Amino acid sequence: MKDVTENLEVVLAHTSMLGECPVWDDQKNSILWLDIVNGDIHEFYPKLSKGKTFTVRQIVGAIRLRTSGGIIAALQNGFAKIDVETGVIEIIGNPESHINGNRFNDGKCDPAGRFWAGTMSISETWNAGNVYVLEPNLSISKKIKGVTISNGMVWSLDRKTFYYIDTPSHQVVAYNYHIVTGNISHKRVVIDIPEVKGYPDGMTIDTEGMLWVALWNGWKVTRWNPYNGKLLYTFSLPVANVSSCVFGGDGLGDLYITSARSGLNEKELTEQPLAGSLFVIKNCGFKGVPEFRFKG
Numbered sequence: 001m002k003d004v005t006e007n008l009e010v011v012l013a014h015t016s017m018l019g020e021c022p023v024w025d026d027q028k029n030s031i032l033w034l035d036i037v038n039g040d041i042h043e044f045y046p047k048l049s050k051g052k053t054f055t056v057r058q059i060v061g062a063i064r065l066r067t068s069g070g071i072i073a074a075l076q077n078g079f080a081k082i083d084v085e086t087g088v089i090e091i092i093g094n095p096e097s098h099i100n101g102n103r104f105n106d107g108k109c110d111p112a113g114r115f116w117a118g119t120m121s122i123s124e125t126w127n128a129g130n131v132y133v134l135e136p137n138l139s140i141s142k143k144i145k146g147v148t149i150s151n152g153m154v155w156s157l158d159r160k161t162f163y164y165i166d167t168p169s170h171q172v173v174a175y176n177y178h179i180v181t182g183n184i185s186h187k188r189v190v191i192d193i194p195e196v197k198g199y200p201d202g203m204t205i206d207t208e209g210m211l212w213v214a215l216w217n218g219w220k221v222t223r224w225n226p227y228n229g230k231l232l233y234t235f236s237l238p239v240a241n242v243s244s245c246v247f248g249g250d251g252l253g254d255l256y257i258t259s260a261r262s263g264l265n266e267k268e269l270t271e272q273p274l275a276g277s278l279f280v281i282k283n284c285g286f287k288g289v290p291e292f293r294f295k296g
């Protein structure tokens with residue numbers, strides 16, 4: 001393991017069981033993230049050093065911001081709109097109400113303002129999950145069948161490619177993406193991540209179109225070139241289960257990174273007291289692009 005990245009900071013003294021799905025709100029200058037298994041939506045204002053937590057009392061797999069304010073979420077009970085100020089949760093629909101044992105995992109909004117989110121078996125049964133899309137008109141359709149641990153959605157800067165990770169595959173795959181229809185096609189592997197490096201989890205993109213992949217059981221966040229599959233850069237962390245990352249802060253020059261306590265035994269938890277923390281690398285040397293919001 002390389003030395004821990006020098007300018008890495010812990011954002012606040014709080015640890016999540018399964019910290020995930022960081023979102024930078026570029027209008028409120030706040031960072032949001034989840035504790036999936038505890039059903040917590042956290043929001044923190046770095047400049048004010050204060051924050052709050054909203055509990056949805058069920059598993060929350062993914063959240064994104066809406067253009068009209070508030071949050072769109074993929075909950076245990078399906079897609080929902082959440083007003084974190086009033087606490088109102090409005091369930092939209094559950095495409096897997098007939099499937100016991102699945103939960104939603106990671107999700108993102110596409111350049112047309114659709115919300116994409118995948119499911120997985122809580123027992124991690126192979127190929128038991130699917131990827132769905134929630135349209136701005138609130139209709140739901142299935143996009144990818146038979147995935148295991150759905151993660152890492154990103155759209156290329158030219159908005160013509162969709163990058164996706166099914167974690168146990170150890171790959172980042174690309175699809176042709178059509179912004180008007182939302183159709184994806186022509187799946188191909190663009191990055192192979194050797195098992196020894198860890199499991200690819202959450203993903204984001206920078207201003208040069210390079211992909212940032214958090215490595216679960218890999219102690220790091222990594223930067224990859226999707227055009228030749230090469231590893232370009234690594235930030236090392238003091239925790240094994242690095243789950244996701246997003247650019248935030250002024251000019252989107254800070255890299256926020258989530259991590260987890262789940263998956264670690266007691267000895268590992270003692271050795272990794274910061275597991276489950278939200279980290280930031282300020283002025284990390286790279287910049288992100290604003291994330292898309294749900295249109296509605």
Ligand code: CA
Binds near residue numbers: 105106151202244
């Ligand atoms: Ca994840």
